[in-house]
Amino acid sequence: MPPTKTAGPGDLLSQVAGERQTGALVVGGHPGGAVYVFEGRVIYAESPAAPGVGELLTSSGRLAGRTWQNALDLGTSTARVGRLLVEQGHLTQGELELCVLGATYDAAYFTLATARASVDFLPSATHWLGPVVHIDTAAVLHEVGRRAELLDDIFPDPRIDTAPVSPVTRPPRERVTVTALQWELLIHADGQRTPADLALLLGRAGYATIQELRRLAALGLIELPEVRVPDAPDFFVRLPRHRPGAVPVTRPAPVPEAAPGGPPVDGMPPARGEPPPPEPPPPGVGNTGPNRLARRKPGAKLPKELATENPPVHQGTDEVLLKRIRTALRALR
């Protein structure tokens, strides 16, 4: 395996295609992805930001999850999952080709649109789907560039493509018309899900999703992501945002000295003095917050009314995460 190098993924793909090689071009970074090349032509691409063939077929209900899993179990080792689905009569050749073409161009956009990233070429690597379509590399690269331009024509803000999506609380005009996909996106956007999460959850192409999100941003129907501080490190794990005005549940109220208060008058500290510690509220009424539990003996169980309460389940995100893990594990086989 050659050492990882930083290069333009598109340039390396052209080079590999020129030499008519077979293998996988693995692009790191965020979102990253992989483009599979067979004798210099693209046969498949995958990226965490774009639902793959399996997700598209199962989340739409076209194939039962079990059918897809069976095809994977049988065909992964011999790289003919796609052919099996057609031979067993689950899909027509036309459907398979159209689905693979769509998923490939979609993932290729996310994988190749970055100007520079860490790039690896794994010679003779093949994809378990098997060669279904053979696309000219130049056509893929040309289309990737065109798609990037199309997005900027709609609304030139690439942060929308990756940031969690929050619909505005109040539309900026009295009458709003949205398309079906925009509606789906708006009602599933919860301020936590990223465009990639939404695409996987809804079984929609990743590019079509960000295209509609840019349109929604242009219409003023989703919040624009906050500008990132330039010298802040890249966070690969997105932590829940602290909302202004939210009261932290784990920390006590800030003591005035610690808080950066107003400017001190005449160099004197504020003359308010230290406020007395807040009275511990009486147990019982209005005292059910998670930090207001009465002191318990070590090992004692939680009070019944709290213990039975399940933690809030964020089903969509879990589903998406599990699907991704499953896809990643399959790719390792």
Add this chain to the structure above:
Amino acid sequence: MPGVDHCLQEAMTIPGAVGASIVDYTTGFPVATTGAAPNSDHEATAAGTADVVQAANSRSLFVSAVPHDLLEDLIITTAGGYHLLRVVQTEFDSRLVLYVWLDRVRGNLAVARRQMQRLTDELVAT
């Protein structure tokens, strides 16, 4: 088993057909092409096709007149030819149309429309 290429070959056997393509109408990208295209430019044709489909699908009220109504075909006639667009309905997420360009003299709209219906049905038939 009819695949995408077979579908386009069949489309070229429609009387009067000069060119055909399958176009992704969200991006205006020709997924597969064959034969001639207006101004010999399949890409520009695909972009134009996408604009027309988007206009009929999401920027006008035709397809939302009745619940669960879906766009089927768009037919554009010019002095020199017929341009037929037929939406390929797949269950999974894809937004594709079959586009066929017909010569005005040799083409027959009714025949072409029926053939295109058969082709798109066969492409995704279960």
